[in-house]
Amino acid sequence: MRRRRAPRRGSEAGPAGADAGAVSRPAPAAGAPxxxxxxxxxxxxxxxxxxxxxxxxxxxxxxxxxxxxxxxxxxxxxxxxxxxxxxxxxxxxxxxxxxxxxxxxxxxxxxxxxxxxxxxxxxxRREEIIVDTAKYAGSDLLCYRATTPESLVKLQHDAWQPLLDWAEERYGARLLVASGITFVDQPEAAMGHLRDAVAAHTDLALSALYNLTHTSGSLVIALAVAEGRLTSEGASAAAQVDELYQVERWGDDPLAVKHRDGVAKDIDAGTRFLALLERERLRG
Incomplete structure (x- = not known):
């Protein structure tokens, strides 16, 4: 049976009027250009x-x-x-x-x-977007691991633990890891450090950072992309460890392929956007 990801926590209505219980996010530009x-x-x-x-x-x-x-x-x-x-x-x-x-x-x-x-x-709405983006660290994908099978446990550890270790070294943010469906409250100090990391970005960079966070389900993955720690391909793979494992084990289907392609394209766009900002990614 497929592992359920940790619940997202956020405000009842964010910049885009998100449903209750979902992390609010800035709405995309409406319609076609x-x-x-x-x-x-x-x-x-x-x-x-x-x-x-x-x-x-x-x-x-x-x-x-x-x-x-x-x-x-x-x-x-x-x-x-x-x-x-x-x-x-x-x-x-x-x-x-x-x-x-x-x-x-x-x-x-x-x-x-x-x-x-x-x-x-x-x-x-800069401050609101910063808060909503930083909240993802409270239920970051990388912090929730499977208990079985052992092959998936190892895949998750190998893909995700180095990124959590990097976040601790880079930002002083030590996030806790939980197994199974147990929710874990993250240390306030870690949450504060990651919020500061989000707030350091310019308005345009914050737009891409939020979308990367929302798409991947992980603030740590998004920050790693912004810092050049992860490539677009690496971020897409890290965000879809579970999905790729299921494909290897049970085979693929058109809907799953379409979903993975969409995730990969969104992550690639955010990665390119941040790279094109060059030195204008951070404030000050």
């Missing part, structure tokens, strides 16, 4: 490609993306200004890659969505 008076990063209606040229230009202390010379805006109508040229160019490349007259699909614009969410959702 579209255009209003100027190019808009996302809108409620799906639209076909309406522009011919994409470009990047300096804007204040950052860079903005242009579609046919018009600055791209977030769903909240803020001009999408990015702190690094490399991130702006990557977002421009997402839009350039939309086939001519094809429908614009937000799922194919992950960097755009992370940037827009950071500006629209994280900036005005």
């Amino acid at each position: 579209g255009a209003a008076d100027t190019a808009t990063a996302a809108s409620a209606r799906a639209m076909k490609r309406f522009y011919k040229e994409t470009a990047v230009e300096p804007a204040g202390n950052g860079f903005r993306v242009l579609l046919d010379g018009k600055p791209m805006r977030t769903p909240a109508k803020a001009i999408l200004v990015l702190p690094t040229k490399s991130l702006a160019e990557a977002i421009a490349a997402e839009w350039h890659g939309v086939p001519d007259k094809a429908e614009i699909n937000a799922a194919h614009l992950p960097l755009t969505r992370l940037a827009a969410t950071g500006l629209d959702r994280v900036v005005p």
Whole structure:
């Protein structure tokens, strides 16, 4: 029988109005990208490609993306200004890659969505997002282990314990491990250290960090990605130890493949986003 993961704890309604008992999270940009008076990063209606040229230009202390010379805006109508040229160019490349007259699909614009969410959702609710992200450490995937079979116990230990050891060394956060379905209260000191680690990130980096945490079920995995301790592939494998074990033991099915691919794509987007922020990932 498949092991059930530890329950998530969080506020009854977070930035996106999460269900009671779930960890609240910033809502993704609504709908598919579209255009209003100027190019808009996302809108409620799906639209076909309406522009011919994409470009990047300096804007204040950052860079903005242009579609046919018009600055791209977030769903909240803020001009999408990015702190690094490399991130702006990557977002421009997402839009350039939309086939001519094809429908614009937000799922194919992950960097755009992370940037827009950071500006629209994280900036005005930064402290709330920090708290909700840090709460994941209280029920981190890496802290809940199977009791049987021994092969799975070993896989989890080998994949997860080095990451917990790294978190203790890097942040001074020693998280406790539980076996079976027992819930464990994590030390306040460890939770505080990890909250500080989350709070050290800029608004845009926090957008990616939250999504990595939510997707993987582990704040430690997300921080390891942000710090360069884990690659995208390594993070995806660590987040899906149980799932991959089940595949090896019982075989695969289309729904499971689709789910794993979705997790891998989300983690890859967050990893690339943080890397493209370069030295602008941390505050100060």
